[in-house]
Amino acid sequence: MVSLRNIIVTMKVTPKPEEIRFDPVTKTVDRSKATNEINPADKNALELALQLKEKYGGRVIILSMGPPFWDQFIKMGIAMGADDAVLISDRALGGSDAFVTSKVLAAAIKKIGDYSLVITGEESEDGSTGQVPPGIAEWLGIPVVTYVSQVIDVTEDSIIVRRTIKGGVTKTLRLRCQPYYQ
Numbered sequence: 001m002v003s004l005r006n007i008i009v010t011m012k013v014t015p016k017p018e019e020i021r022f023d024p025v026t027k028t029v030d031r032s033k034a035t036n037e038i039n040p041a042d043k044n045a046l047e048l049a050l051q052l053k054e055k056y057g058g059r060v061i062i063l064s065m066g067p068p069f070w071d072q073f074i075k076m077g078i079a080m081g082a083d084d085a086v087l088i089s090d091r092a093l094g095g096s097d098a099f100v101t102s103k104v105l106a107a108a109i110k111k112i113g114d115y116s117l118v119i120t121g122e123e124s125e126d127g128s129t130g131q132v133p134p135g136i137a138e139w140l141g142i143p144v145v146t147y148v149s150q151v152i153d154v155t156e157d158s159i160i161v162r163r164t165i166k167g168g169v170t171k172t173l174r175l176r177c178q179p180y181y182q
């Protein structure tokens with residue numbers, strides 16, 4: 001059976017959507033009174049990573065780029081079972097769009113190195129562009145599959161996943177991933 005190395009999970013912290021207010025005077029989104037939480041899709045990504053670790057081994061590492069207060073949520077991820085975490089926080093990165101965010105996260109993933117898989121949420125609850133994950137793959141030059149609903153198996157040179165897209169269409173895909181596995 002294949003033995004995984006680092007499994008990197010990207011994690012964003014987002015305000016609960018139902019608590020976000022629109023300021024009619026400034027015409028901006030006011031997140032200041034909203035409760036923050038781990039982006040729900042990223043919690044699912046972490047859960048999947050922990051299940052894969054149980055089956056195939058490896059180390060689960062949380063990767064996040066955001067303000068310093070996000071560390072309390074990252075610690076929750078550690079409490080859930082992650083082995084390690086990296087939080088990139090610099091005022092210069094505040095307000096980054098998906099292009100910059102994906103570039104910074106990809107650079108961090110390269111630095112962490114020795115990774116078998118990068119697992120992300122499909123989109124964030126607030127920005128919701130869904131552009132960061134394919135952006136990361138592009139910067140790293142690795143294959144990407146989106147809207148994964150289940151990982152069926154991981155083999156020496158591929159990962160077999162079920163993909164469910166809007167409208168309820170489900171497909172099973174084999175993604176060749178050499179040389180990221182051993």
Ligand SMILES: Cc1cc2nc3c(=O)[nH]c(=O)nc-3n(C[C@H](O)[C@H](O)[C@H](O)COP(=O)(O)OP(=O)(O)OC[C@H]3O[C@@H](n4cnc5c(N)ncnc54)[C@H](O)[C@@H]3O)c2cc1C
Nearest residue numbers: 010011065066093094096121123124127128129130131132
């Ligand atoms: C100092 C600082 C302050 C910031 N403040 C804010 C803020 O107030 N509001 C805000 O929305 N963003 C903030 N960011 C982060 C950044 O601007 C956004 O994360 C980025 O624009 C992502 O766009 P999206 O939400 O559309 O991502 P999507 O492409 O919709 O996200 C898809 C998936 O990509 C991953 N991902 C996305 N963003 C991140 C991230 N930052 N870290 C780890 N994984 C990620 C997650 O797995 C997510 O499920 C801040 C960053 C820094 C450094």
